Amino acid sequence: LSSLKNLEPCLFAEEGSPVHGDVIEFHGPEGTGKTEMLYHLVARCIIPKSGGGLEVEVMFVDTDYHFDMLRLVTILEHRLVQSTEEMIKQCLGRLFLVNCNSSTQLLLTLYSLENMFCTHPSLCLLIVDSISAFYWIDRSNGGESLNLQEMNLKKCANFLEKLVREHHLALFATTQTIMQKSTSSAESFFPLKLQHEFDTDYRPYLCKSWQQMVTHRIFFSKQFNSGNSKGFTVVSCHLKKNNVVKRSFSVAECGVQF
Amino acid sequence: MVVLRAGLCPGLTEEMIQVLRANGVRTVVDFVSSDLEDVSQKCSLSYKALVAVRRVLLAQFSAFPANGADLYEELKSSTAILPTRSPSLDQLLDSGLYTGEVTELMGAPGSGKTQVCLSIAASVSLGLKQHVLFLDSTGGFTASRLYQMLQAQAEDEEEQLEALQRIQVARVFDVYEMLSALQEVRDRLSQQAVSCTGPLKTVLIDSVSAVIHPLLGGRQSEGLAIMMQLARELKMLAKEFSLAVVVTNQVTRDSSTGLLKPALGRSWSFVPSTRVLLESKGAPWEEVTTRRSASLAKSPRQVRLLPGQHLCDGEVTRTWPQSRGRFLMGLGRFRPHGGTQCSGRGTHAARLHATEEKSTCSLQLELVFIGKLNERHCLQSRSPCSSCSSRSRDAAEPAWTPAEVTLA
Numbered sequence: 001l002s003s004l005k006n007l008e009p010c011l012f013a014e015e016g017s018p019v020h021g022d023v024i025e026f027h028g029p030e031g032t033g034k035t036e037m038l039y040h041l042v043a044r045c046i047i048p049k050s051g052g053g054l055e056v057e058v059m060f061v062d063t064d065y066h067f068d069m070l071r072l073v074t075i076l077e078h079r080l081v082q083s084t085e086e087m088i089k090q091c092l093g094r095l096f097l098v099n100c101n102s103s104t105q106l107l108l109t110l111y112s113l114e115n116m117f118c119t120h121p122s123l124c125l126l127i128v129d130s131i132s133a134f135y136w137i138d139r140s141n142g143g144e145s146l147n148l149q150e151m152n153l154k155k156c157a158n159f160l161e162k163l164v165r166e167h168h169l170a171l172f173a174t175t176q177t178i179m180q181k182s183t184s185s186a187e188s189f190f191p192l193k194l195q196h197e198f199d200t201d202y203r204p205y206l207c208k209s210w211q212q213m214v215t216h217r218i219f220f221s222k223q224f225n226s227g228n229s230k231g232f233t234v235v236s237c238h239l240k241k242n243n244v245v246k247r248s249f250s251v252a253e254c255g256v257q258f
Numbered sequence: 259m260v261v262l263r264a265g266l267c268p269g270l271t272e273e274m275i276q277v278l279r280a281n282g283v284r285t286v287v288d289f290v291s292s293d294l295e296d297v298s299q300k301c302s303l304s305y306k307a308l309v310a311v312r313r314v315l316l317a318q319f320s321a322f323p324a325n326g327a328d329l330y331e332e333l334k335s336s337t338a339i340l341p342t343r344s345p346s347l348d349q350l351l352d353s354g355l356y357t358g359e360v361t362e363l364m365g366a367p368g369s370g371k372t373q374v375c376l377s378i379a380a381s382v383s384l385g386l387k388q389h390v391l392f393l394d395s396t397g398g399f400t401a402s403r404l405y406q407m408l409q410a411q412a413e414d415e416e417e418q419l420e421a422l423q424r425i426q427v428a429r430v431f432d433v434y435e436m437l438s439a440l441q442e443v444r445d446r447l448s449q450q451a452v453s454c455t456g457p458l459k460t461v462l463i464d465s466v467s468a469v470i471h472p473l474l475g476g477r478q479s480e481g482l483a484i485m486m487q488l489a490r491e492l493k494m495l496a497k498e499f500s501l502a503v504v505v506t507n508q509v510t511r512d513s514s515t516g517l518l519k520p521a522l523g524r525s526w527s528f529v530p531s532t533r534v535l536l537e538s539k540g541a542p543w544e545e546v547t548t549r550r551s552a553s554l555a556k557s558p559r560q561v562r563l564l565p566g567q568h569l570c571d572g573e574v575t576r577t578w579p580q581s582r583g584r585f586l587m588g589l590g591r592f593r594p595h596g597g598t599q600c601s602g603r604g605t606h607a608a609r610l611h612a613t614e615e616k617s618t619c620s621l622q623l624e625l626v627f628i629g630k631l632n633e634r635h636c637l638q639s640r641s642p643c644s645s646c647s648s649r650s651r652d653a654a655e656p657a658w659t660p661a662e663v664t665l666a
Contacts, residue, residue, distance in 0.1 A: 029524065029527075030524065030527040030528045030556075031527075031556060046326075059323065064489075064490070064493060064528070064529075065490075065493035065494060065496070065497045066493075066528075066531075068531065068558045069326075069329060069330055069333050070333070070337070070356075070558075070559070071558050071559065073330065074559075088330070089327040089330065089331075090327075091326075092325075092326030092327040092329075092330050093325060093326060093327040094326070095325070095326030096323040096324070096325060096326065097323060097324050097325075097326060097329055098321045098322065098323040098324070099321055099497075100321050101321070101490070101494070104259065104260075104287060104319075105319065105320060105321055107287060107291075108286070108287065108290060108315075108316060108319045108320040109320040109321045111290050111291070111316055111320065112316040112317070112320040113320075113323065116323065133486075134486075136479050136482040136483045136485075136486045136525065137483045137486055137487060139479045139483065140479050140480050140482075140483030140484075141483075152287075155287070155291065159291075176524070176525070176528055177524060178523075178524045178525045179524075
């Protein structure tokens with residue numbers, strides 16, 4: 001069972017994270033680097049150990065046809081010492097991609113992927129980009145009943161939890177900031193003393209089953225002041241231990257750089 | 259929610275359905291998520307039979323994972339970059355419109371969005387001899403203006419008429435008409451050969467905000483659901499059939515930062531991969547101006563953009579990834595015929611400005627270097643090697659004009 005602790009230590013408040021069984025949520029508005037960060041993690045995983053990577057397999061579930069293979073290949077080229085076609089394809093052989101059209105198809109796909117996790121022991125990273133993609137469509141289909149609206153995502157969340165637990169995966173999922181920031185302090189996420197320090201545009205809108213299974217929540221935002229040379233910020237929270245850390249990163253041709 | 263019915267898959271008989279229904283298993287999701295041992299006992303059905311049915315149902319209704327290496331191979335041969343005939347716009351877009359992506363042109367009314375769309379249609383149809391679908395939801399499409407553009411680019415009347423014939427226009431004035439027009443395109447494309455070398459390569463939608471805006475606002479989420487459904491259709495179309503999808507959108511001003519942002523809200527903002535802002539750039543004393551500027555607001559490739567700034571504000575030097583040499587293999591099929599120095603006849607309705615880019619020699623080399631996947635020596639060196647310089651003389655690539663380009 002390979003360790004994931006060298007995946008990207010800068011993303012986590014705790015040393016030694018992530019571990020198998022962790023569920024990490026990337027949250028942020030458009031253009032804040034969530035997808036770039038995912039490419040960075042994918043590259044870290046699929047590059048062989050000889051190239052400084054973890055040499056593990058990744059399952060990438062793309063729910064809104066967002067995945068840009070060309071961008072990933074560019075990042076790989078910059079990171080591999082020997083960036084030949086052969087090497088690139090060898091790395092890409094460790095990546096599996098699947099597109100889902102609806103929350104129902106997402107659920108059924110997760111069920112059918114279970115077999116893959118059994119037969120690929122080195123498949124230890126599961127990425128869902130994004131898990132909030134069907135939010136409005138599900139809400140409209142569910143009519144007046146919140147229960148019906150959330151039913152599919154709830155089942156997905158429950159099954160994801162089972163997959164993560166039984167197959168020792170780490171799950172990274174992105175959620176988009178599609179709501180206005182909440183002003184009520186009752187919904188505020190941080191302990192009061194940290195609230196002013198870390199200003200995050202967060203309002204939980206996905207079902208409780210999902211909220212409760214997240215172990216780390218990482219908020220992405222863009223920096224607008226010219227003083228900061230690094231364009232993006234992450235605020236990373238370890239939910240169980242209540243640790244929070246803030247770091248900056250920039251995005252270059254070779255991908256994310258802390 | 260697919261309901262179980264007899265014949266949905268082999269092994270699923272009417273009796274089974276009845277028994278399952280009596281025990282609360284009505285849909286495919288119910289079946290797949292239930293504990294089959296449990297169901298087998300309660301319904302007195304064979305466990306093996308249930309497992310077999312489950313396997314078939316999953317194969318039928320779930321999505322199949324693809325391996326990254328296979329996907330890469332496929333993309334290499336199906337992705338193409340469509341030059342728009344405006345070198346400055348092409349520079350912003352990183353050589354042109356990429357198939358498989360949704361590109362958004364945003365701007366205030368009168369900023370030139372329809373003109374740019376017409377110009378793209380003309381360039382793809384005439385220059386690349388590919389078919390174009392133009393969905394007009396504002397009534398802004400004028401065939402005479404399009405013809406004018408074609409006349410400026412080609413002398414031969416027959417060529418012009420052929421180009422006109424390759425552009426299909428559909429007038430859609432509400433979102434349902436738009437969705438059904440897109441469905442029709444999908445059906446048509448699915449019926450053709452599986453390979454993505456079908457004749458249609460570009461879909462232009464002018465504009466998407468015109469049909470979506472009336473649905474938004476208020477407390478119901480139906481409008482947002484339909485918008486996301488349309489977004490999904492556009493992206494699927496682009497990805498599955500390797501099309502370049504271009505949409506136009508309005509702009510609004512962000513209350514906190516004061517910057518212009520695309521209309522249709524946060525959920526829509528995630529949809530396009532590339533976003534270009536078009537603005538009218540007249541001097542204060544000019545009442546009517548013909549100058550426009552285009553700036554890049556979002557791109558999956560131009561990653562050196564400083565956040566919060568548009569490409570036209572800051573000086574950005576870009577390094578050109580070597581990998582693009584691979585994808586330009588697709589360009590070989592779509593190389594523009596002749597140069598892009600427009601004749602300049604007729605009135606100039608719009609000009610596009612772009613920042614003066616520092617064009618390094620490797621930039622020129624890469625675009626010339628078509629179909630030569632394995633010859634990396636030129637891509638790596640910054641100074642032209644002798645074979646490249648001779649090749650660049652031979653190829654019919656347009657020279658990079660630094661600033662003003664006529665669209666007409």
